[in-house]
Amino acid sequence: xxxxxxxxxxxxxxxxxxxxxxxxxxxxxxxxxxxxxxxxxxxxxxxxxxxxxxxxxxxxxxxxxxxxxxxxxxxxxxxxxxxxxxxxxxxxxxxxxxxxxxxxxxxxxxxxxxxxxxxxxxxxxxxxxxxxxxxxxxxxxxxxxxxxxxxxxxxxxxxxxxxxxxxxxxxxxxxxxxxxxxxxxxxxxxxxxxxxxxxxxxxxxxxxxxxxxxxxxxxxxxxxxxxxxxxxxxxxxxxxxxxxxxxxxxxxxxxxxxxxxxxxxxxxxxxxxxxxxxxxxxxxxxxxxxxxxxxxxxxxxxxxxxxxxxxxxxxxxxxxxxxxxxxxxxxxxxxxxxxxxxxxxxxxxxxxxxxxxxxxxxxxxxxxxxxxxxxxxxxxxxxxxxxxxxxxxxxxxxxxxxxxxxxxxxxxxxxxxxxxxxxxxxxxxxxxxxxxxxxxxxxxxxxxxxxxxxxxxxxxxxxxxxxxxxxxxxxxxxxxxxxxxxxxxxxxxxxxxxxxxxxxxxxxxxxxxxxxxxxxxxxxxxxxxxxxxxxxxxxxxxxxxxxxxxxxxxxxxxxxxxxxxxxxxxxxxxxxxxxxxxxxxxxxxxxxxxxxxxxxxxxxxxxxxxxxxxxxxxxxxxxxxxxxxxxxxxxxxxxxxxxxxxxxxxxxxxxxxxxxxxxxxxxxxxxxxxxxxxxxxxxxxxxxxxxxxxxxxxxxxxxxxxxxxxxxxxxxxxxxxxxxxxxxxxxxxxxxxxxxxxxxxxxxxxxxxxxxxxxxxxxxxxxxxxxxxxxxxxxxxxxxxxxxxxxxxxxxxxxxx
Numbered sequence: 001x002x003x004x005x006x007x008x009x010x011x012x013x014x015x016x017x018x019x020x021x022x023x024x025x026x027x028x029x030x031x032x033x034x035x036x037x038x039x040x041x042x043x044x045x046x047x048x049x050x051x052x053x054x055x056x057x058x059x060x061x062x063x064x065x066x067x068x069x070x071x072x073x074x075x076x077x078x079x080x081x082x083x084x085x086x087x088x089x090x091x092x093x094x095x096x097x098x099x100x101x102x103x104x105x106x107x108x109x110x111x112x113x114x115x116x117x118x119x120x121x122x123x124x125x126x127x128x129x130x131x132x133x134x135x136x137x138x139x140x141x142x143x144x145x146x147x148x149x150x151x152x153x154x155x156x157x158x159x160x161x162x163x164x165x166x167x168x169x170x171x172x173x174x175x176x177x178x179x180x181x182x183x184x185x186x187x188x189x190x191x192x193x194x195x196x197x198x199x200x201x202x203x204x205x206x207x208x209x210x211x212x213x214x215x216x217x218x219x220x221x222x223x224x225x226x227x228x229x230x231x232x233x234x235x236x237x238x239x240x241x242x243x244x245x246x247x248x249x250x251x252x253x254x255x256x257x258x259x260x261x262x263x264x265x266x267x268x269x270x271x272x273x274x275x276x277x278x279x280x281x282x283x284x285x286x287x288x289x290x291x292x293x294x295x296x297x298x299x300x301x302x303x304x305x306x307x308x309x310x311x312x313x314x315x316x317x318x319x320x321x322x323x324x325x326x327x328x329x330x331x332x333x334x335x336x337x338x339x340x341x342x343x344x345x346x347x348x349x350x351x352x353x354x355x356x357x358x359x360x361x362x363x364x365x366x367x368x369x370x371x372x373x374x375x376x377x378x379x380x381x382x383x384x385x386x387x388x389x390x391x392x393x394x395x396x397x398x399x400x401x402x403x404x405x406x407x408x409x410x411x412x413x414x415x416x417x418x419x420x421x422x423x424x425x426x427x428x429x430x431x432x433x434x435x436x437x438x439x440x441x442x443x444x445x446x447x448x449x450x451x452x453x454x455x456x457x458x459x460x461x462x463x464x465x466x467x468x469x470x471x472x473x474x475x476x477x478x479x480x481x482x483x484x485x486x487x488x489x490x491x492x493x494x495x496x497x498x499x500x501x502x503x504x505x506x507x508x509x510x511x512x513x514x515x516x517x518x519x520x521x522x523x524x525x526x527x528x529x530x531x532x533x534x535x536x537x538x539x540x541x542x543x544x545x546x547x548x549x550x551x552x553x554x555x556x557x558x559x560x561x562x563x564x565x566x567x568x569x570x571x572x573x574x575x576x577x578x579x580x581x582x583x584x585x586x587x588x589x590x591x592x593x594x595x596x597x598x599x600x601x602x603x604x605x606x607x608x609x610x611x612x613x614x615x616x617x618x619x620x621x622x623x624x625x626x627x628x629x630x631x632x633x634x635x636x637x638x639x640x641x642x643x644x645x646x647x648x649x650x651x652x653x654x655x656x657x658x659x660x661x662x663x664x665x666x667x668x669x670x671x672x673x674x675x676x677x678x679x680x681x682x683x684x685x686x687x688x689x690x691x692x693x694x695x696x697x698x699x700x701x702x703x704x705x706x707x708x709x710x711x712x713x714x715x716x717x718x719x720x721x722x723x724x725x726x727x728x729x730x731x732x733x734x735x736x737x738x739x740x741x742x743x744x745x746x747x748x749x750x751x752x753x754x755x756x757x758x759x760x761x762x763x764x765x766x767x768x769x770x771x772x773x774x775x776x777x778x779x780x781x782x783x784x785x786x787x788x789x790x791x792x793x794x795x796x797x798x799x800x801x
Contacts, residue, residue: 025634030223033258036269039298041337042278042344045689046244050348051340057347058339060089063332064322066339070295071317072305077358077377079105080147080456081285081303083342085376092378094346095358096193096282096303097138100148100165101452101577102459104437106141106362108385111452111459113397114575115150116555119167119177119599121400122718123744130397131181133390135188140386142358144351145191145247149181150457151236152200152251155555155600156639158609159524161203164554164575165457168599169640170655171235172739172763178236182243189355191345194240195249196284198233198266199224202614203523205629206252207286212622220615220629221254227732228636230767230774234270238762241275242691246345248277250299252287257627261287267298276688280341285456291316292324300338359384387462391579396592398576398583400716403596404569404659411546411568413590413661419507420475422484423491423540425531426450426513426552427468434461438519445517446531447486450552451580455520461578467513467550470581474589483507492532494539510544511588512537518554523614527558527606534560541566550584552576556602556609562652572598590661595716595744597658597788601641603651611635611643641789642735656720656739656788662711662749666719666793668704669785675700679801681776683761696762696774703757705785705794709747717745720786721757723764726779731766737784757785764800776800 044051058066065086073093076082081096098104102111112118112134118127131149138146153160155169163169167177178194185192199222200206209217224233237248248271250261260266261283271277282301288294294302294316302317314320324330346352357380404412414420430448438444438454445454449466452458468484475482483503485491494500514533518524528534529551541547541564548569551557555574561567571594576583586592603609615631623629638646641655675698683695691697707719721741725734741757764781765774780799786792 025632027223027630027632030256030632033256033263033265036264036273037296039268039296039334039337040272042341044344045276045278047278047344047348050344053347054340054343057089057343058336061086061339063325063335066335067318067321069339069342070301070321070335071315072301072303074304074306077360077379078143078362082377085378087376093376094144095142096145096147097141097143097362098147099457099459100150101457103138103141103143103362103386104456104459106359106460107383108387108462109137109141109460110387110390110394111461111578112394113401113577114164114452115167115177116164116599117401117574117576118397119173120403120572120574120596121397121744122173122597122742123400124176124180125744126393126397126400127177128180128184129393131184132188133393135185135190136388137386137390138185138190139188140356140384141362142356142380143190143362144346144355145193146185147193147195147249147456148185149178149192150195151178151240152196152198152233154201154233154236156201156612156633157523157614158527158556158600159614160201161518161523162455162457162520164453164518170599170739171232173599173742175236175239179239179243182240182245186244186246186349189349189351191246191349193247193249193282194237194245196251197237197248197271197281198251198260199255200251200253200260202631203521204614204616205620211624213624215624216626217623218626218629219252219254219259220631221257222631222633223256224633225636226769227767228633229270232637232639234275238275238691241277242697244690246279246349248279248281249284250281250287252284259287259289261299262290262294262297264297272298273688275692276690278341278690279345280338288316291320292329295321295330295334295338300341356380394577395579395582395586398573398579399586399592401574401576401596402583402587402594403572403598404587404594405572405653405657406562406567406570407659408568411548412588414509414588416478417480417509419481419505420471420483420509420511421503421507421544422468422471422482422511422513423486424513424533424536425486425488426515427484428466428486430464434464436519446488449580450515450517450575451577452575453518453554457520463578465579465581467511467581467584470585471511474585488531488533488536491539492535499539500543507544508546510540510547511550512540512547513550513552515551516553516557523616524554527556527609529553529557537561537567538564552580556600558604558606559602559652593661593713593715594658595660595718597656597718598653599655601644601651601655602653603644608649608651612639636733637735638733642738645736645789646733654788654790657791658718658788660715660717662709662713662715664715664717664747664787665708665710666705666785666787668706669783669794669796670704671783671796671798672702672704673700673798674702675800679776681778681801682771682773693774696765697760699758700761700764700800701759701798703741703759703783703785704754706752706754707745707747708752709749712749714746714748717747718787719743719745719755720788722784722786722789722792723759724782724784725766726777726781728777728779731777734766737782737789739789
């Protein structure tokens with residue numbers, strides 16, 4: 001995968017200026033991964049004292065006890081995962097819990113906005129506070145490890161089923177969100193687990209399956225060239241490592257034909273050596289396919305610990321590793337290093353001192369066949385209410401992450417309309433309960449508001465503010481006549497005025513709510529809203545000349561009705577958590593001035609996303625070829641806005657776009673050099689710290705811009721900085737521009753503020769696959785500051801070297 005010959009060949013192919021999507025991609029270069037052995041020992045950089053505690057503690061364990069630290073225990077009390085206690089030395093075990101927006105299985109826990117919604121706020125402070133509150137809830141339930149946050153999937157494919165769990169297909173935006181979330185979680189005393197490393201960009205065929213004749217068909221292989229790996233998919237994980245993340249979860253998929261959890265180049269070479277990761281690598285649940293191969297490749301912990309998913313029985317680790325050490329196949333030093341990596345964050349975060357006992361209500365429901373209790377675990381109080389005042393932040397973040405895409409004739413904010421009608425199956429109470437664990441599709445979620453997706457990234461709602469609930473409260477307050485039809489089947493067939501006969505009088509404001517269901521285990525079949533949502537919008541808009549559309553989706557959808565003259569406003573709210581309805585109504589009525597920005601691009605047609613769709617076909621599902629599932633990332637760096645910019649394609653709403661109830665201007669862009677005059681293209685060899693070469697994070701330049709609120713009310717601006725690299729064919733396909741800075745700025749009416757964007761060495765560099773190094777190119781960098789990727793307000797340039 002990353003040997004020099006392959007890297008050079010891939011670079012040459014791209015450097016010819018041929019579109020990466022065509023047949024020039026040489027698949028043969030991505031059919032193997034070189035071995036990187038041995039797995040490097042942790043040196044505990046930043047955790048030195050804790051590492052010494054871990055080493056002293058591990059030295060007192062037997063081989064079997066050390067191996068126990070590496071092997072999950074499916075019969076423990078925590079529904080996600082457990083490391084069994086070692087009573088002989090007073091070790092209480094480890095409790096691992098899902099997930100990225102909630103302590104999933106627990107009672108009396110909050111359900112926060114999804115990562116995608118948090119990223120839509122473009123607000124570092126709110127993202128960090130979300131992490132802080134999540135950490136507090138995990139800790140108070142006795143969970144040592146939060147299986148969060150998510151940078152994989154990054155968002156290569158708009159139809160991927162788990163894109164909403166992460167943040168954005170832009171690596172810079174995702175990297176900031178990862179760093180803020182991890183630091184906040186761990187400041188609360190909880191270990192963060194960044195996932196899924198790496199190339200985990202689709203759910204379809206993420207695990208092996210059986211062919212029609214019961215032959216094993218291997219999981220999909222994500223085939224990624226070296227530069228793309230570094231500049232796109234590794235980028236936010238580098239932020240995670242730099243933030244001191246405790247653990248990293250390796251993914252289900254294969255990576256250049258080798259399973260990600262036994263890919264030594266990815267684990268030993270890229271993660272532990274190049275990025276200087278000091279923590280431990282755990283498998284995704286059931287992603288382990290070998291014992292010796294995985295431990296040697298750098299996977300430290302096997303989850304859930306058994307070969308058969310979540311069932312008692314043998315393990316690829318456990319006794320198999322003990323036998324491998326005793327027969328000389330695996331050196332005990334490798335087991336020691338894995339144990340040191342696992343225990344160092346435990347001591348560093350003080351989890352050995354007064355850590356809350358496990359709330360037994362965190363996993364007693366036997367949904368996946370788990371035997372929930374093991375006598376040696378220690379339990380605290382049941383049903384501890386950990387929600388505190390977190391609903392206030394959830395409501396605010398839900399509003400901050402709501403994006404105003406269209407607002408014709410100032411349709412919003414609403415001002416005590418006399419008659420409102422609400423349409424669509426997303427407005428009311430869910431008919432099938434408040435817990436959407438489902439891994440099997442979307443049939444159960446047609447009726448009711450969608451505040452969170454499904455799978456392990458979901459949360460158990462203790463209550464839900466729906467749009468209809470919140471609108472009822474506001475309508476009563478304002479004396480508004482409020483009516484509704486929530487049956488999409490009825491609405492999709494209501495192509496005449498008679499179809500709306502239940503609504504009287506004719507409303508002056510119509511609010512249509514549509515949604516897309518998404519869950520782990522499944523990718524989306526298309527990019528239209530579910531349950532005839534497109535037809536519902538078109539029918540309502542044909543009947544009502546003031547139609548406001550609200551979308552709660554897992555990512556991009558196509559909006560053929562966006563330019564309809566009767567669609568006066570569009571709000572994209574994604575998955576906003578338990579306060580979803582209240583968050584929405586705060587924006588609708590101007591209690592919160594919208595400031596959300598798109599963390600991805602909305603294109604005109606489904607075909608506009610064809611450059612990076614998931615790999616799937618009828619032929620593949622019927623294949624007898626065990627290696628047939630191949631996902632060639634031929635687009636390279638050009639995903640999302642990078643693709644549309646490079647090929648100069650029109651889009652419906654661009655990356656970074658979002659309106660406000662006020663207006664902003666930008667001016668006076670200035671470039672200040674902080675770097676020494678003898679700045680070199682290659683970074684100084686300063687060793688490896690968590691995150692890689694520490695000089696990559698040196699601030700070399702600062703860009704300042706002046707932002708002004710030119711409107712009549714207060715609001716939050718989001719100035720964004722994009723850089724254009726000097727173009728050199730030898731780089732391969734280089735994006736026209738990439739995000740390299742953003743800030744959420746609160747401004748009163750008429751107020752101005754100067755915003756500073758620091759540029760680090762990494763921000764200015766590209767990954768040279770030949771030199772195997774980050775390089776600052778010679779030539780002129782373009783500075784493009786604005787309020788979206790295509791609303792550039794001020795420009796400048798500089799030569800970095």
